[in-house]
Amino acid sequence: MLLAGVFAGTAYGAPPVPQTIAFPVVGPGRFTDDYGDPRWGGWHQGNDIMSRRWQPAVAAVNGRVDLHMSSTARGTCMLYLRHASGATYVYIHLNNDLTMQNDNRGGCREGVAYPVGLKDGDFVRRGQLIGYVGDSGDADGIQPHLHFELRVGRAPTNPYEYLRRARRILFPRGPSLTEAMTITLSGRLKALENGQFAMRSASASTSLGVKYPITRRVVLTLPDDALVQRSTDAGPVGAGLRDAVVGERVTVQTTAFLPYFSYQLAAPGVLASANILLRG
Numbered sequence: 001m002l003l004a005g006v007f008a009g010t011a012y013g014a015p016p017v018p019q020t021i022a023f024p025v026v027g028p029g030r031f032t033d034d035y036g037d038p039r040w041g042g043w044h045q046g047n048d049i050m051s052r053r054w055q056p057a058v059a060a061v062n063g064r065v066d067l068h069m070s071s072t073a074r075g076t077c078m079l080y081l082r083h084a085s086g087a088t089y090v091y092i093h094l095n096n097d098l099t100m101q102n103d104n105r106g107g108c109r110e111g112v113a114y115p116v117g118l119k120d121g122d123f124v125r126r127g128q129l130i131g132y133v134g135d136s137g138d139a140d141g142i143q144p145h146l147h148f149e150l151r152v153g154r155a156p157t158n159p160y161e162y163l164r165r166a167r168r169i170l171f172p173r174g175p176s177l178t179e180a181m182t183i184t185l186s187g188r189l190k191a192l193e194n195g196q197f198a199m200r201s202a203s204a205s206t207s208l209g210v211k212y213p214i215t216r217r218v219v220l221t222l223p224d225d226a227l228v229q230r231s232t233d234a235g236p237v238g239a240g241l242r243d244a245v246v247g248e249r250v251t252v253q254t255t256a257f258l259p260y261f262s263y264q265l266a267a268p269g270v271l272a273s274a275n276i277l278l279r280g
């Protein structure tokens, strides 16, 4: 039966890559099927995911990172993510700027192109922070984007259908699965009913120190002991959710959780509110 399964897989040409990858950019990420488009000196071997400078880039699958960081200020910061199946995901034009401007002063360094602590050869998990979006190399000066490639063995493969089916996550996780984390979301209150709190986020920051814009509807549960405050000129004061006005600005910190992928997907009701600040 096992052999039959293997042959059936081969016969139908199923590619040896996971059917569901994590979308490799957290937050803004528009893309089209630009694989195969003519490019200067050749053809486009991946899809460009248009985003913003410093946006988190995460591992699409579990695998090992192979850092390919240029040592020159304007060189290309890139990495390979190697899955056990033999599929390789390539991340190109990672960040080389120190600020939100195109200053080209950061180089392909730890804390600039990829997170502090990530080492060449590290095993990373799907959804883990592995880089920051930028415009290094021949993307210098154009809109920051992630050039994302999929290679099966050595063969370039169009990643488009995988990106279309990819799961978009709310936040990146770090290397530890045993260290609890929280996420803080700022945005606008959309609804308050049935013990749930719905908001439209504008930005996020995690307890692991990653901050980024992200526009997304997020529905959190509302435990009885959540702390609710209203910001005033004199600082935050105790408030009740009866005072909350739909449409007003809010900042919500979640309760602590272990960073499993299901939390990163943040389906309605998965995350719980711990602190809610009503901001008018």
Ligand SMILES: [Zn+2]
Pocket: 044, 046, 047, 048, 147, 148
């Ligand atoms: Zn490209």
